[in-house]
Amino acid sequence: MKDKELQAREVLFKYKKIYDFIGSEQLFLNAVKESVRYHQVNNPVYHKLLDSKGFTAEDVKDMKDLDKIPSVPVDFYKTHELMSISPDKIEVHATSSGTLGQKSQVFLSKRDIELGTKMMIKSMWHHRFISLTPTNYLLLGYEPKKGNNMGNVKVLLGMTKLAPAKEIVFAIRALGDDYQIDYFGIIKSLERFSKQPFPVRIFGFPGYLYMLLSTMKSMDIPPLRLNKKSIIFTGGGWKKMSNLSVTKEKLHALVEEMLGIPAINCRDFYSAVEHSVAYPECKYHHMHVPIWSRVIIRDIKTLENVGFNQPGFLSFVSPLVSGVPITAVTMGDLAILKDGSTCGCGITTPYFEILGRAGTVQRKSCAVSASELMERGQYGAFI
Amino acid sequence: MEHLFRGKEIQDHELHHALSLLKDTVNTDLLLEPLDSAVVVHAIVKLLDQMDYDYLKDQLLSIGVFDWKADELITTIRTAMTKEALETKISRELGSDFNRWTVIDDVTKERRQPLGVLMHIGAGNVIALSVLSVLEGCLSGNINVLKLPSYEGGISLMLLKELLRIEPRLAPYIYVFDIRSTDIETLRTLSEVADAIIVWGSDEAIAGIRQIIPPTIQLIEWGHRLSFAYFTLGNHYQNELEGLAKEICISNQLNCSSPQTVFLETTNIETVKAFSKELLDKLIYVAQDYAIDELDIPVQGEITWTKENVRTESVLGQRYLYESDDQRICVMVDLKPKLKSSPKYRNIWVVPIRRNELLPLLREHKGHLQTAGLECDDGQRDALTQLLFAAGVNRVTTCEQMSTTYVGEPHDGKSTLVQYTRKVSMRR
Numbered sequence A: 001m002k003d004k005e006l007q008a009r010e011v012l013f014k015y016k017k018i019y020d021f022i023g024s025e026q027l028f029l030n031a032v033k034e035s036v037r038y039h040q041v042n043n044p045v046y047h048k049l050l051d052s053k054g055f056t057a058e059d060v061k062d063m064k065d066l067d068k069i070p071s072v073p074v075d076f077y078k079t080h081e082l083m084s085i086s087p088d089k090i091e092v093h094a095t096s097s098g099t100l101g102q103k104s105q106v107f108l109s110k111r112d113i114e115l116g117t118k119m120m121i122k123s124m125w126h127h128r129f130i131s132l133t134p135t136n137y138l139l140l141g142y143e144p145k146k147g148n149n150m151g152n153v154k155v156l157l158g159m160t161k162l163a164p165a166k167e168i169v170f171a172i173r174a175l176g177d178d179y180q181i182d183y184f185g186i187i188k189s190l191e192r193f194s195k196q197p198f199p200v201r202i203f204g205f206p207g208y209l210y211m212l213l214s215t216m217k218s219m220d221i222p223p224l225r226l227n228k229k230s231i232i233f234t235g236g237g238w239k240k241m242s243n244l245s246v247t248k249e250k251l252h253a254l255v256e257e258m259l260g261i262p263a264i265n266c267r268d269f270y271s272a273v274e275h276s277v278a279y280p281e282c283k284y285h286h287m288h289v290p291i292w293s294r295v296i297i298r299d300i301k302t303l304e305n306v307g308f309n310q311p312g313f314l315s316f317v318s319p320l321v322s323g324v325p326i327t328a329v330t331m332g333d334l335a336i337l338k339d340g341s342t343c344g345c346g347i348t349t350p351y352f353e354i355l356g357r358a359g360t361v362q363r364k365s366c367a368v369s370a371s372e373l374m375e376r377g378q379y380g381a382f383i
Numbered sequence B: 001m002e003h004l005f006r007g008k009e010i011q012d013h014e015l016h017h018a019l020s021l022l023k024d025t026v027n028t029d030l031l032l033e034p035l036d037s038a039v040v041v042h043a044i045v046k047l048l049d050q051m052d053y054d055y056l057k058d059q060l061l062s063i064g065v066f067d068w069k070a071d072e073l074i075t076t077i078r079t080a081m082t083k084e085a086l087e088t089k090i091s092r093e094l095g096s097d098f099n100r101w102t103v104i105d106d107v108t109k110e111r112r113q114p115l116g117v118l119m120h121i122g123a124g125n126v127i128a129l130s131v132l133s134v135l136e137g138c139l140s141g142n143i144n145v146l147k148l149p150s151y152e153g154g155i156s157l158m159l160l161k162e163l164l165r166i167e168p169r170l171a172p173y174i175y176v177f178d179i180r181s182t183d184i185e186t187l188r189t190l191s192e193v194a195d196a197i198i199v200w201g202s203d204e205a206i207a208g209i210r211q212i213i214p215p216t217i218q219l220i221e222w223g224h225r226l227s228f229a230y231f232t233l234g235n236h237y238q239n240e241l242e243g244l245a246k247e248i249c250i251s252n253q254l255n256c257s258s259p260q261t262v263f264l265e266t267t268n269i270e271t272v273k274a275f276s277k278e279l280l281d282k283l284i285y286v287a288q289d290y291a292i293d294e295l296d297i298p299v300q301g302e303i304t305w306t307k308e309n310v311r312t313e314s315v316l317g318q319r320y321l322y323e324s325d326d327q328r329i330c331v332m333v334d335l336k337p338k339l340k341s342s343p344k345y346r347n348i349w350v351v352p353i354r355r356n357e358l359l360p361l362l363r364e365h366k367g368h369l370q371t372a373g374l375e376c377d378d379g380q381r382d383a384l385t386q387l388l389f390a391a392g393v394n395r396v397t398t399c400e401q402m403s404t405t406y407v408g409e410p411h412d413g414k415s416t417l418v419q420y421t422r423k424v425s426m427r428r
Helices: A007-014 A021-042 A044-052 A063-068 A110-126 A151-159 A183-194 A206-218 A239-244 A248-259 A370-375 B012-029 B037-050 B053-062 B067-080 B083-094 B129-139 B155-166 B168-173 B184-191 B203-212 B237-251 B269-287 B297-314 B355-363 B378-391
Strands: A090-095 A105-109 A135-142 A165-175 A178-181 A200-204 A231-235 A266-270 A294-298 A312-317 A328-338 A351-357 B002-005 B008-011 B101-103 B108-114 B117-121 B143-147 B174-177 B196-201 B218-223 B226-232 B259-265 B319-323 B330-334 B347-353 B369-375 B395-397 B421-427
Touching: A007 A021, A007 A110, A021 A044, A021 A063, A063 A294, A090 A110, A105 A110, A135 A183, A135 A206, A151 A200, A165 A183, A165 A206, A183 A200, A183 A206, A200 A206, A206 A231, A206 A239, A206 A248, A231 A248, A248 A266, A294 A328, A312 B297, A328 B297, B002 B012, B002 B155, B008 B012, B012 B143, B012 B184, B037 B083, B037 B129, B037 B155, B037 B168, B053 B067, B053 B155, B083 B129, B117 B129, B117 B184, B129 B143, B129 B155, B129 B168, B129 B174, B129 B196, B143 B168, B143 B184, B155 B168, B155 B174, B168 B174, B184 B203, B196 B203, B203 B218, B226 B378, B237 B259, B237 B269, B237 B369, B259 B269, B269 B319, B269 B330, B269 B347, B297 B319, B297 B330, B297 B347, B347 B355, B355 B378, B369 B378, B378 B395
Parallel strands: A135 A165, A135 A200, A200 A231, A231 A266, B117 B143, B117 B196, B143 B174, B196 B218, B226 B259, B226 B369, B259 B347, B330 B347, B369 B395
Antiparallel strands: A090 A105, A165 A178, A294 A312, A312 A328, A328 A351, B002 B008, B002 B174, B101 B108, B108 B421, B319 B330
């Protein structure tokens, strides 16, 4: 089965109202069933996984069957290359970000990319992030470099197409095999941007943004007033900077103080290369679920669906990708799902909030933890 | 926030002033007559005699320690801190010539004496570890400056205040500061009076301290460790599995001496599977006597995540998962020989291995190795023990005894009290 024959997926992705669950529900169900069937047929490992749970695509009958689709924990993609297409059909080979340990390997076909791009454009259009005004960009992510397959680099570059780029500045510069944040260079660029009439868009990890603004403040650098149509998009979580993490409110306040950008223009995104649907925040900072996926929160012990308002493992169901079987995946993040019908932003689909990573534990133990073993050898440059 | 300055309670607003006096105060006290360890022993014994153990138990329960565990901790403390035990510890570790001159020749003599000032960077990992560290510092005659750990619930401070109330002569030797780990400036101020800094904690904590401490100050590190069990095949292991199960349940694999991985000396997959199922059965049986509550979300999250990855991989036959019906206990098999850390709380790895793979594999972790619980027949014990020592293991015990210590036992291959002393020499 070729991926162009994934017709149900095509129909779903043509649907215009991207936050209309009710109108698109059957389309979604059809596409998910088609996706499970497709990977079952084309991927022997996925076939085995489904067999081991006695599950087939035919078991996807209605929405309440979604949580029964065997959900693969994303670490599996770090240690196994699971292609559902032939290698010559791979358009993009993306990996998860980060510099420690193994990376998830995700393979995307040409059509996966095209649909993913359409999805992003529709989403960005809905949230009014598409503009014709020339814009300056500051990307708090990794500079593109040969051999760097990290998904987030490609996504960041893609985001610079939403408004014509006058200038793009990368914050994390490649220096040989290593990467370093060029704080000084960033501040100089922002000062330059603040003197121009163009909006500024800043993309990147919230930790780097926080460090940048705190550094500016502690060095008594005068606050800047960027164009009022400027936007900040954060994503990727706090990662190794989790001990510095602050609340959204605090970060927004600092952004407003040092850059003059109001909180309503500070939008966080959740995205993961092992899932591939991105979740931008609405103006009230809620990450609503669009029609191309569903979020299931799984019990911390049993992995059963806990529904709304209970913390658990974040898991997704989406028919977007044909290159690798990620129709149903469980993330290593803990999250909570909320009813979005009273959000007030105009979107009524549920939204989720990330609570933290599973596995980063301050435990009362003097035994080496698994995460310590992974980080061994890094401590020469820790602080 | 409360602190102790030269044994006296001070409040937060007095801290800045007190720190400005620290150097001069310590310098004066360094000229005091050596602290007699008998005074320290007497104070510790009296502290334990007068302790309200119900109150202590309540304190432990209030910070999440399980009931039977609190009892076990209290028993351990009382056994280790009798007059006889403390005196044995001192004589075994420091010998009979501590603070006494040993004549080398007509003009030369040597003496072992305290380092001087010890700074302790406490870890909240193990309850009251900071107090024990300070007590060891006192037993070896040092002035002690303790930076309290963040997650301890105040037990160390409470115990040290009580100790000082019982024995005011210890005042010059005890300082306690409740400051944040991120308060680098104060940490530096404290370190400036120290001859040595004792760090308890993770690799990350130790690396952090290494970065800010000058090379002239000795660093004594008691870091996290990785311990494991090693079983050879044979009739012996039926009994020892119960001992292993007990160690796993009582310690919850949280101690530096607790097993994270069980190596089974075999290449036969069916044997590994059978062993793992037996271990699971034993764990379920033993755990009945050592009930624990539902775990916190982050802790449970790590366990579930680890298990789910193993479960998924079991479809491909590379790993296997054996789990109790209530999902509280599991044995995870990984066919690739590796020393792994477990997610703790009765979730353990079993890994098959050939004997000739063991040493190179263990050497990958040489800085972390501590205890090996060895179960084999008698004829193989010496050879295997030598191999384990050569790899860097410091303690070889039975599985049941992995977390049991004896008085004066070296910690991580070193005698604690000796670490806190130095040898001086004099020549006329």
